[in-house]
Every structure is written in C-alpha cells, then in structure tokens.
Amino acid sequence: MITRTRGRVSVVIAAAIAAAGTGAVLVGLGPDAKPADAAPRTIVSLTFDDANANQADAVALLNEYDMHGTFFVPSGYVGAPGHLTRQDLEQIAAAGHEIGGHTVTHADLTAISPEEAARQVCHDRAQLTAWGFDVRSFAYPFARVNGTAKDAVANCGYSSGRGLGGLDLERCRSCRNAESLPPADPYLTKAPPQVETGWTLDDLKGVVTRAERRGGWAQLTFHNVCASGCDIAVAPQTLEQFLAWLQQRRDNGTVVRTVGDAIGGPVKPVVEAPPPAVTEPGQNAVVNPGQEEVGPDGTPRCWMRGGYGTNTPLHDAVAEGRGGSIGARVRMSDYVDGDAKWLPSFDLGDCSPTVGEGRQYSLRSWYTSSTVTQFAVYLRDTSGRWHYWTSSPWFGASATFQQAVWTTPEIPEGMNGISFGLNLFSNGTLVTDDVEMYDAEAAPEAAAAAAETPAVSPEVGPAIEPQGQPAAGD
Numbered sequence: 001m002i003t004r005t006r007g008r009v010s011v012v013i014a015a016a017i018a019a020a021g022t023g024a025v026l027v028g029l030g031p032d033a034k035p036a037d038a039a040p041r042t043i044v045s046l047t048f049d050d051a052n053a054n055q056a057d058a059v060a061l062l063n064e065y066d067m068h069g070t071f072f073v074p075s076g077y078v079g080a081p082g083h084l085t086r087q088d089l090e091q092i093a094a095a096g097h098e099i100g101g102h103t104v105t106h107a108d109l110t111a112i113s114p115e116e117a118a119r120q121v122c123h124d125r126a127q128l129t130a131w132g133f134d135v136r137s138f139a140y141p142f143a144r145v146n147g148t149a150k151d152a153v154a155n156c157g158y159s160s161g162r163g164l165g166g167l168d169l170e171r172c173r174s175c176r177n178a179e180s181l182p183p184a185d186p187y188l189t190k191a192p193p194q195v196e197t198g199w200t201l202d203d204l205k206g207v208v209t210r211a212e213r214r215g216g217w218a219q220l221t222f223h224n225v226c227a228s229g230c231d232i233a234v235a236p237q238t239l240e241q242f243l244a245w246l247q248q249r250r251d252n253g254t255v256v257r258t259v260g261d262a263i264g265g266p267v268k269p270v271v272e273a274p275p276p277a278v279t280e281p282g283q284n285a286v287v288n289p290g291q292e293e294v295g296p297d298g299t300p301r302c303w304m305r306g307g308y309g310t311n312t313p314l315h316d317a318v319a320e321g322r323g324g325s326i327g328a329r330v331r332m333s334d335y336v337d338g339d340a341k342w343l344p345s346f347d348l349g350d351c352s353p354t355v356g357e358g359r360q361y362s363l364r365s366w367y368t369s370s371t372v373t374q375f376a377v378y379l380r381d382t383s384g385r386w387h388y389w390t391s392s393p394w395f396g397a398s399a400t401f402q403q404a405v406w407t408t409p410e411i412p413e414g415m416n417g418i419s420f421g422l423n424l425f426s427n428g429t430l431v432t433d434d435v436e437m438y439d440a441e442a443a444p445e446a447a448a449a450a451a452e453t454p455a456v457s458p459e460v461g462p463a464i465e466p467q468g469q470p471a472a473g474d
Contacts, residue, residue: 041215041253043181043262044208044246045070047162048222049102049139049194051077051084057236058225063095065243070259072102072139072162075127076384080463086131093133098258100137101125101158104384105346108142109149111295115274116350117148122156122273123348127383134267136260138162139221143194150187157268159186160259162219166190169203171210178216186263191219197233204234204242212254217262276349276417281442285353285361286344289435290324291317300328302344302351306376306421308465309338313424322366322401322433329431332424338465341376341423342432346386346464352417353437355379361408362443362450363392363420364436366401371428375406379460380417388461389415393451395422401433405450407440409457 046062046069048055055071062069071092077083084092093099103109103120104127112120121138128135136159140149143164153161160183167190168175179190192207204220211218224230225239246256279285291300294317299305305315312334321327328342345351355361363375375392392406404422411418418437424430438444 042178042208042212042249042255043217044211044254044256045217045219045259045262046222046256047072047100047139047219047259048225050074050106050223051089051102052224053082053084053088054225054230055084055222056088058222058239059092059095059097061236061240061243062097065247067243067247067256068096068098068258068261070098070100070137072100072137073124073128074102074104074106074141075124076104076386077106078385080385089131089133098137098260099128099133099135100139100259101128101135102139103141104348105386106141107347108144109140109152110144110146112347113350114148114152115276116348117152118156119273119276119348121149121152121158122271123384125156125158126270126272129270134260136160136265136267137258137263140164145188154187156271156273159265159268160189160263161187162191162221162259163188164191164221165193167192167218168210169193169206171213175210177207177210178214178218181217181262183217183263189217189219189263191221194221194223194232195234197231199234199238201238201241201245204238205245208246208249208254212249212252215253219259273348276354278354279439281439282444283438285437286435287351287353290321290326290433291328291342292324292326294326300326300342303328303342304345305340306343306465307338307340307423310334310336311338311340313340315340315342318431320431324433327431327433329429330424331429332427335425335427339376339423339425341421341430343376343378343421344419346378346380346419348380348384349417352380352419354416355411355418357413357415358410360410360440360453361418362405362436362438362440362446363408364403364405364438364446365422365432366403366434367395367422367430367432368399368401369395369397369422369424369428369430371397371424371426371430373404373422373424373430375404375420376423377408377418377420378464379411379415380419381414381460382416386417386419386464388464390454390458391423395451403447405446405448407450407453409454412457412460415460 224233
C-alpha cells in the first residue's frame, strides 16, 4: 500500500504586469527570471527502475512535492517478494506518475536472440497495457544496448529508450551535461550514470545545475529507496532534501516532467510478440542439454544458477561429464535450509521449454551425487512471471552416472513455460549432464524407470524462491 505520509502545499509566487500595446513591461522580475508561462530551459525526469517495493517511499515524497516520476517496470517482477504489486502500480499511475517498460524478466537484450528480445519488450508493454497503463517509455536493463535491442523497442511501440552514462558528471568546456529535446536518437536517449549508493545530495544537485548551464534534459535513475542495507540505493532523507531543493529551481526555468511527457507524442498501439518455437514430439526440448556451449561469463548458454535459503553453494563445471567434456556441478556446504541447482534460464522461450495446458512431460537428467536429489520444477505463466510448482520424489546417491526420470502432473491452466533441475538440499556434491524433456506421449524409452507421478496436480506457488532468478540492476 502506498500512502502519503505528510501534506505540504508548495507555493510558487509569480508577479507580472500586463500593459496594453507593444510596450508591455514585466515588473519585479530579475533579468534571469521567466514568466510563469515561459517554456522551461531545463527538464528533469526522475526515473525509478525495477519496481522495487521500497520505491513506495519515493512515490509518497513525489506526491508531497507535486512532482511526477517515471517507473520502469519489469512486468514479470510485479507482485513478487520485494517488488511492487499491481495495486501499487495502479495507485502510482492514479497519482499522475508514468509506468514504463523494462522487459518482462529484466533481460539483457544484447545477449539474447532478436526473437526473444522482441518477446521481452513487446510482451512487457502488452502486459502493462492490459493492466490499464499508458506505456510510452522504455529503459534498457543493465543499460546494454545494440541494434537488436533498439529495433525491438521501436517495433514494439515505444516512443523512447533510455540508456545510461551518455552524459558527463563533470563540468568542462567539452562536457555534455544534458540531452537535447527532441533527442537525436529517441531510442538511445542520453542520461548520466545511475544514482549509486554513495551519491550525496550535492551529487544529485550537480546533475541539475550542470544541465542548467546550457539547458536541455537530464534523466536521473534511481533503484532502491532505503537508508541502509540495499544495493544501488538513495536514502529517503537525501531524496526528500533533493526534491525540496529541486522544487525551488522552477524560478530558474527548471521543471520536472515524466519521460513520456518530455518526449511527447501519443501512446502507440500494442504490438504482439512473436511466439516461441514449439518442440516437435519426440525431440528433446532442453537447449544446450549437455551444457557444452559456454558463454563469455563462464555460464553455460541458456542455463542459470538457482537456489534459495541459508547455505553456501558453489556452481561450476567439471571435466568428467557423462556425454562430453563438461558436467554441471553444484557443491553445498554450511547447509541449514533451501537448495541449489542449475536451471534452464527463466526467459520467454529462447531457453525455457514451452509447455501446453493439460499436457504431461517426461523430465530426465543423468547425475552423480553424494546424497539424495530431486527435480525442482518451475512454471511460467502467460504474463511472463515465474513460479515454483512442485518437486519430484527423491533419487538416491550414486557414485556413477545414473538417469533420473520423472513424468510431471498435468500442466495447470494459465502456464506456458517450464524450467527444472536436480537439486542439492543438504551438504554434498551433485554433477548433472545430458538433461532432457519430452512430451510424455511421445517420449523415447528411458534408461531408468520413472519415479512415481502424483495423481493430483499440485497448485502453482505464488512466486519463485528468493534466489530463483538472476540478480537485477540498472
């Protein structure tokens, strides 16, 4: 719930005298002052990324100072622990703030296929629009941009895309401290680097005063709003002091506007995203099943580290794989609760297999383990949000590669994607390789008997576990 904690009326006093004829005179205004209806020299946009729940404090402060911000929302995060809910977003929009897009799962658009990029951008905008918001503005997750990303943003109906770091934080003759309006490239608008935890009130003021030297547009990018214990954060007290100071800059021709209002233009029609490919019956739906293809950061392509709880996991690879040169390993120590595992990436279909309502799927993985293991299974709903679903029966410890096989219950209504993996839920070591998934009706013969499938499909959980998604930021 977003509440307004205090009320404050800001009073702006303007004096002007209108005189007849061409000799009109303005009285009581200094040479640098401007009439109330003059076009502003400098526009400041206050933007907030990632839909963090503590941004509710920023909303209350913005309302107090009669300013409107832009909130860039990954729609797949809405309602998840630590994030804003749909009700929060509705209250934010009702107060005059802008809701913008930030992909469904905070995806790095430069690291995925053009098709997946289009799904991430278009589906995010379509979902936010379906929730009742006018969506014109986009911010690139991690501020990573290439031609594919810009094309997706333009083709999905956005009016602008915000980057980071295109403006200087220093004052010099050749420094660029403000974006032009209209911007030269609306799909890569220039902005200062994001506001970091160490920024002071003077740092925030400096972004504005440097932009005021020549005029133009300055976008400030915030993430968490908290006094301590948060990453990429501004303290509420610092933000309030900044807003109080910024309110007084109106006399200098500096105003606060949302990104959408700064850019201008109408809300464009929603564009449908391309659907993910469907795996043919009898074919393995897992991408990079042996984890042989490794990305630049050392993570196997289309795989992510998963886990939650109080424990110390280590995810890496070993040379002693079953079917190739690599096996995916998880080592666990200091176990208290939770688990750790490798999972197909939580995305919109490039890596996570597509599933159909009412269908059952045969999940398979070869493994060695010093302790018992089981499949942990997650489902993606039609809005793009991921949920924990269920877990298989246990499979015993094995010093040599054995195949774990389990057929899921029927996929519940409203779910269209799946991710799964064998996990460690005690101290020990687990190595997996050659992971497979088939439609149960067309699955090839397995090397081992399948574990028992429950007769009744379990309900889908409200969210994934606390650490079940890649870390966000920017």
